[in-house]
Amino acid sequence: xxxxxxxxxxxxxxxxxxxxxxxxxxxxxxxxxxxxxxxxxxxxxxxxxxxxxxxxxxxxxxxxxxxxxxxxxxxxxxxxxxxxxxxxxxxxxxxxxxxxxxxxxxxxxxxxxxxxxxxxxxxxxxxxxxxxxxxxxxxxxxxxxxxxxxxxxxxxxxxxxxxxxxxxxxxxxxxxxxxxxxxxxxxxxxxxxxxxxxxxxxxxxxxxxxxxxxxxxxxxxxxxxxxxxxxxxxxxxxxxxx
Amino acid sequence: xxxxxxxxxxxxxxxxxxxxxxxxxxxxxxxxxxxxxxxxxxxxxxxxxxxxxxxxxxxxxxxxxxxxxxxxxxxxxxxxxxxxxxxxxxxxxxxxxxxxxxxxxxxxxxxxxxxxxxxxxxxxxxxxxxxxxxxxxxxxxxxxxxxxxxxxxxxxxxxxxxxxxxxxxxxxxxxxxxxxxxxxxxxxxxxxxxxxxxxxxxxxxxxxxxxxxxxxxxxxxxxxxxxxxxxxxxxxxxxxxxxxxxxxxxxxxxxxxxxxxxxxxxxxxxxxxxxxxxxxxxxxxxxxxxxxxxxxxxxxxxxxxxxxxxxxxxxxxxxxxxxxxxxxxxxxxxxxxxxxxxxxxxxxxxxxxxxxxxxxxxxxxxxxxxxxxxxxxxxxxxxxxxxxxxxxxxxxxxxxxxxxx
Amino acid sequence: xxxxxxxxxxxxxxxxxxxxxxxxxxxxxxxxxxxxxxxxxxxxxxxxxxxxxxxxxxxxxxxxxxxxxxxxxxxxxxxxxxxxxxxxxxxxxxxxxxxxxxxxxxxxxxxxxxxxxxxxxxxxxxxxxxxxxxxxxxxxxxxxxxxxxxxxxxxxxxxxxxxxxxxxxxxxxxxxxxxxxxxxxxxxxxxxxxxxxxxxxxxxxxxxxxxxxxxxxxx
Numbered sequence: 031x032x033x034x035x036x037x038x039x040x041x042x043x044x045x046x047x048x049x050x051x052x053x054x055x056x057x058x059x060x061x062x063x064x065x066x067x068x069x070x071x072x073x074x075x076x077x078x079x080x081x082x083x084x085x086x087x088x089x090x091x092x093x094x095x096x097x098x099x100x101x102x103x104x105x106x107x108x109x110x111x112x113x114x115x116x117x118x119x120x121x122x123x124x125x126x127x128x129x130x131x132x133x134x135x136x137x138x139x140x141x142x143x144x145x146x147x148x149x150x151x152x153x154x155x156x157x158x159x160x161x162x163x164x165x166x167x168x169x170x171x172x173x174x175x176x177x178x179x180x181x182x183x184x185x186x187x188x189x190x191x192x193x194x195x196x197x198x199x200x201x202x203x204x205x206x207x208x209x210x211x212x213x214x215x216x217x218x219x220x221x222x223x224x225x226x227x228x229x230x231x232x233x234x235x236x237x238x239x240x241x242x243x244x245x246x247x248x249x250x251x252x253x254x255x256x257x258x259x260x261x262x263x264x265x266x267x268x269x270x271x272x
Numbered sequence: 273x274x275x276x277x278x279x280x281x282x283x284x285x286x287x288x289x290x291x292x293x294x295x296x297x298x299x300x301x302x303x304x305x306x307x308x309x310x311x312x313x314x315x316x317x318x319x320x321x322x323x324x325x326x327x328x329x330x331x332x333x334x335x336x337x338x339x340x341x342x343x344x345x346x347x348x349x350x351x352x353x354x355x356x357x358x359x360x361x362x363x364x365x366x367x368x369x370x371x372x373x374x375x376x377x378x379x380x381x382x383x384x385x386x387x388x389x390x391x392x393x394x395x396x397x398x399x400x401x402x403x404x405x406x407x408x409x410x411x412x413x414x415x416x417x418x419x420x421x422x423x424x425x426x427x428x429x430x431x432x433x434x435x436x437x438x439x440x441x442x443x444x445x446x447x448x449x450x451x452x453x454x455x456x457x458x459x460x461x462x463x464x465x466x467x468x469x470x471x472x473x474x475x476x477x478x479x480x481x482x483x484x485x486x487x488x489x490x491x492x493x494x495x496x497x498x499x500x501x502x503x504x505x506x507x508x509x510x511x512x513x514x515x516x517x518x519x520x521x522x523x524x525x526x527x528x529x530x531x532x533x534x535x536x537x538x539x540x541x542x543x544x545x546x547x548x549x550x551x552x553x554x555x556x557x558x559x560x561x562x563x564x565x566x567x568x569x570x571x572x573x574x575x576x577x578x579x580x581x582x583x584x585x586x587x588x589x590x591x592x593x594x595x596x597x598x599x600x601x602x603x604x605x606x607x608x609x610x611x612x613x614x615x616x617x618x619x620x621x622x623x624x625x626x627x628x629x630x631x632x633x634x635x636x637x638x639x640x641x642x643x644x645x646x647x648x649x650x651x652x653x654x655x656x657x658x659x660x661x662x663x664x665x666x667x668x669x670x671x672x673x674x675x676x677x
Numbered sequence: 678x679x680x681x682x683x684x685x686x687x688x689x690x691x692x693x694x695x696x697x698x699x700x701x702x703x704x705x706x707x708x709x710x711x712x713x714x715x716x717x718x719x720x721x722x723x724x725x726x727x728x729x730x731x732x733x734x735x736x737x738x739x740x741x742x743x744x745x746x747x748x749x750x751x752x753x754x755x756x757x758x759x760x761x762x763x764x765x766x767x768x769x770x771x772x773x774x775x776x777x778x779x780x781x782x783x784x785x786x787x788x789x790x791x792x793x794x795x796x797x798x799x800x801x802x803x804x805x806x807x808x809x810x811x812x813x814x815x816x817x818x819x820x821x822x823x824x825x826x827x828x829x830x831x832x833x834x835x836x837x838x839x840x841x842x843x844x845x846x847x848x849x850x851x852x853x854x855x856x857x858x859x860x861x862x863x864x865x866x867x868x869x870x871x872x873x874x875x876x877x878x879x880x881x882x883x884x885x886x887x888x889x890x891x892x893x894x895x896x
Contacts, residue, residue: 080316082323082345083673084370084457087414091445094417094438108318124895125874126323126344129315155364159348160881160890161873168895179457296866343872350857351881351888394713470708517818520787520846531818533786537730538822545731546717548724583719586710607763609814609826611788622791622812624763635882639789639814647849676872 068201071114072194073103078113078137080130082120085147085180089119092183104190110136115193117186118166121149121156127163134170142197144189145172148179151211167211177212295650297337308336311658315344321418321665322672326649328661335661338653340646345676353636358384358463358601361636366457368638369674371414374400374407374448375614377461379638382541383610383621384463387603394543395587396465401542402580403448403460404612405573406478409485410444411615412566412573413437415669419563420496422666423504433495440488443481450477463601465590475581482574489570496563505559509652509664512557519651520644523617524569525668528562530555535613547576559667569615602630609639616669617641638677642670730820737821744782745825752778763812764826772813772829773838779815780843784825787844788814790851792858794883807833809860813840831860839865857882 050056077099081089093099093106107113110133122130134143145166148154153164166172173196176189199206314325323344329337349368353361365380366373378400385392392400417437445455452458452468460467511521516529526533534551536544552568554561592601605627611620620639628634645668652668653661711719721727749755753775755765767775790813797807809831816824831837839862840847851862852871859880862868870877879886 079318084367086322087370088455090418091438091442095435096439096442121345121347123344123346124892125346126315127895129344133316156347156352158889159352160886160888160892161346161348163895182455343870343874346872348881348888351886355888395710398716470710472708474708515845517785518787518845520844520850522786533818533822535822538734538820539824540731540734543720546720546724546727548726548730579720579723583716584708584710585713585716587713606761607812607828608761609763609789609812609824611816611824618788618816620789620814622763622789622814624791624793635791635793637789637791643849643853644846647846651845 064201068198071201072197075102075104075115075142075190075193075197076113077104077106078110078116078133079106080116080118080120080133082122082126083149085119085150088180088183089117089146089186092186097183097187099187099190102187102190102194110134111138113137114140115142115144115190116170117144117146118150118170118172119146119180121153122163122166122169123161124163125161127169130166131169140200142173142193143170144174144176144186144193146176146186146189147181148177151175151177154179165211172211173209175209175212294654295337297654307331313661315341318421321670324646324665324670324672324675326653326661326665328653328658330658333657335653335656335658338650338661340649342646342672342675345672347677349677350636350638353633355632357598357631358603358633359595359598361633362461363457363459365638366459367673368677369614369616369619369640369642369671370456371671372407372411372615373456373458374403374460375612375619377458378404378542379610379612379614379619379621380636381461381463382612383608383623384601384603386608386610387606387623387625388463388601390464390591392465393588393591395585396589396591397542398580398585399466399470399589400461401544401547402577402584403451404542405577405580406444406447408573408615409570409577410441412570413441413444413485415566415615416492416563417441419663419666419669422662423501424662433492436488436492436495440485443484447474447477447481450474462590462592462595464592465588467590469589470584475584478577478581482578486571486574489567492567502560504660504663505563505667506556508559508656508660509667510557511648511652513555515651516557519648521617521648522641522644523613523615524552524562524565525617525645525648527551527553528565529557535611535618539611541610541612543580547579549576559663562667599631603633604630611639614641616645616671616674619674638674640674640677642672642674646670646675734821737819738823741783741817741821741823745779745823748778748782764828767827767829769829769831769835769837772811773840773843775827776813776815776840776843779825784815784817784823786816786818786822787840787846787850788816788824790814790840790847790854792854792860792882794858794885796884809833809835809858811837811854811860836861836863838863839868841865856880859883 079086079089091097099105104115110116114137116134116137118130134141143166145151149156149162150166153162156162157164163169174189174193176186178185181189196206309330311328311330312325313328315323325341325344327339327341328335347367349364352364356364361380362377365376368376384390414437417434420433420437421431448458449455451470451474452460511519511525511529513530516526516531521529522533530553532551532553534549535541536547537549537551550572552565552572554564556564603625605625607622607624609620609622611618613619618639618641622635622637622639623633624635626634648668649665652664656664746758749758749765753765753767753771755767757765759765790811792809792811795805795808795810798805810828811831812826812828814824814826816822829837837860839851841851841862842864848866849871851865852868854860855862855865855868856870856872857880869875873881879890881890
């Protein structure tokens with residue numbers, strides 16, 4: 031993965047820093063321990079399966095005998111409190127979305143999210159239906175998108191390897207590239223319902239709608255801030271002057 | 273110690289006992305001094321097989337009342353199908369019962385064909401029957417694996433049977449992938465026939481897969497049918513014949529309650545009228561009976577698949593021309609109902625076509641067998657312990673994609 | 678299909694296979710298949726009881742059909758069962774009575790209920806007011822299983838007798854129809870929404886309900 035050098039990286043500052051620097055061999059030990067920890071973190075990503083529909087079956091197939099996620103240390107746990115990765119496999123409906131958000135909030139940091147399958151990515155052909163949310167990134171931030179309907183177990187495996195790469199970057203203090211939602215713009219109809227941030231900008235004229243959306247954003251959208259990703263700022267109140 | 277799994281062909285349709293279930297029990301009139309605990313199982317719980325929520329009212333460890341909630345996967349499929357042309361509906365329906373997509377495709381396309389008056393060629397009917405039987409094996413294998421995982425600790429961690437079952441299920445998926453190019457969501461049925469014809473080497477693959485599965489079924493019996501498994505399932509979640517009929521249960525659930533009813537034999541479609549389907553019936557009505565019936569169905573499906581793959585008839589695979597525009601298929605105004613036997617029971621399609629728009633269905637209603645299985649929960653859970661509830665839910669095998677649609 | 682797979686031992690194909698109007702078969706790489714007679718003979722040899730089942734089914738179905746025809750004719754005055762149109766129209770007041778009569782006749786298996794919304798429209802013959810149509814399907818159990826269906830037409834706001842006291846399986850099916858179409862069932866023990874959240878407004882499967890209705894803040 032090509033990563034630009036981090037130009038804004040400033041030296042780590044701490045009162046103990048000078049002292050630690052003078053201990054012979056400590057820097058080497060710290061680097062080695064850090065490598066060990068990174069190795070451990072990338073190879074023990076425990077998965078919380080947010081398996082709702084068809085992709086859940088393919089997720090089960092990935093966890094079962096032929097592909098076997100255990101090979102990369104990813105075991106599936108039934109509780110969010112023990113997990114590092116949430117795999118959202120399947121369609122998320124308006125009735126389910128608050129529960130997904132709640133389970134995501136119960137997971138301890140650092141946590142990652144994999145959107146598996148086109149329903150979790152964009153809602154697929156259910157995206158215009160009254161009860162389906164157009165992609166899980168409406169509710170929670172997504173780190174890796176695994177497209178397919180449903181993706182093969184091997185594709186999910188590839189997605190998790192990509193996620194391991196991201197974890198390595200983050201632990202090394204390097205900027206993690208923002209993941210773009212895969213969309214074949216020429217072939218598919220883009221959802222008429224935009225993201226919350228877009229609608230926030232669009233509805234600057236209407237104070238009531240804007241207030242609703244802002245509260246929704248505060249409640250439901252967690253914006254990743256690390257690695258130079260700009261924080262989404264709500265539109266400035268213009269009072270209808272524009 | 274292996275328990276003999278026998279398929280009794282005939283059993284009387286008689287109620288075994290008078291049972292008055294009360295799913296609407298008023299908790300205030302239950303015992304006044306009882307210290308009831310409310311436990312919400314789901315909607316995201318590994319043992320609910322999807323997004324299903326059951327609110328349990330517990331007196332100690334005994335369930336007093338169970339209130340199921342569904343709709344967490346309601347995707348508006350019926351509304352979507354009203355907006356789509358007949359030729360575009362099949363891939364949507366694959367996602368309904370995602371454990372047995374072949375049967376979904378078949379149920380809907382049979383309804384379309386009946387409404388349009390299209391006679392399907394023999395080879396297509398034959399292939400559909402064969403695919404349905406293979407899909408039944410895969411579906412029951414997945415059920416067996418997840419059911420063993422639900423029973424959990426009693427089976428030494430439980431995941432071993434799950435791993436073995438998925439190993440065998442992959443063989444069937446490979447066979448389907450060779451035919452259609454997809455592991456599931458095949459989109460191989462269309463109005464008037466089938467899309468993918470049998471390649472020359474395919475029967476050999478099917479035979480290899482079936483031989484492997486049949487030889488490994490014996491190993492499951494050794495793994496499963498020991499005293500602990502029987503203790504966890506025998507007499508648990510009993511549904512008698514009368515209650516099963518009342519609830520509209522169908523398929524293996526109905527047959528495990530002692531009702532001898534199978535649409536493949538009793539209202540044959542496809543080429544089932546040429547076959548002598550041995551219907552597995554067990555009078556037990558409990559989780560063990562449901563397990564026995566499903567295992568017997570796997571064996572029967574293996575027998576039928578072997579027979580079918582050896583005698584593929586010649587002829588065209590489709591009665592209609594290849595699709596060149598989506599509005600090619602037009603139906604006259606009318607209403608039909610077609611029901612077929614899916615691995616979970618009677619899967620039906622109620623289809624209304626109006627004269628205003630002949631290319632789209634006016635109303636498309638699916639009769640989901642899983643909905644009735646999920647609706648049976650408040651009738652079966654009360655009186656059991658919490659650990660048995662998980663086993664019962666596993667044996668009922670509701671697929672939430674089909675319940676909620 | 679790759680070229681490397683070994684062809685199975687295919688039986689001798691008939692000299693002139695039937696022409697295929699679809700143009701989908703006949704290409705190289707397709708299993709040729711047996712003549713139909715050979716296939717039927719092979720299946721019959723392996724399934725000796727298949728013909729018996731067909732015979733038993735036909736006889737039983739004819740018997741059931743006669744019972745149903747007589748029931749509709751004598752008690753409800755319906756001569757034409759309108760099979761192609763989803764069954765005869767029955768007055769709403771006699772809906773439960775018919776279901777009970779059919780259950781006593783042997784149609785003990787509750788299949789489904791399908792409500793549909795017909796908005797008001799202007800036709801050449803006159804204006805049709807808004808209405809709802811509820812179709813019910815029952816089935817007999819065992820050999821010769823026969824399905825019987827009938828329809829009921831309802832004005833907006835009119836309630837239909839629930840079949841839930843008669844068939845416990847009707848409980849959730851009717852709840853679903855109430856939720857999605859908005860038909861109310863009289864005497865239903867627990868008429869709540871099934872699919873949509875409790876606070877949801879509107880009934881999605883009505884014809885005038887927009888498919889992409891918003892639901893803040895999710896969509």
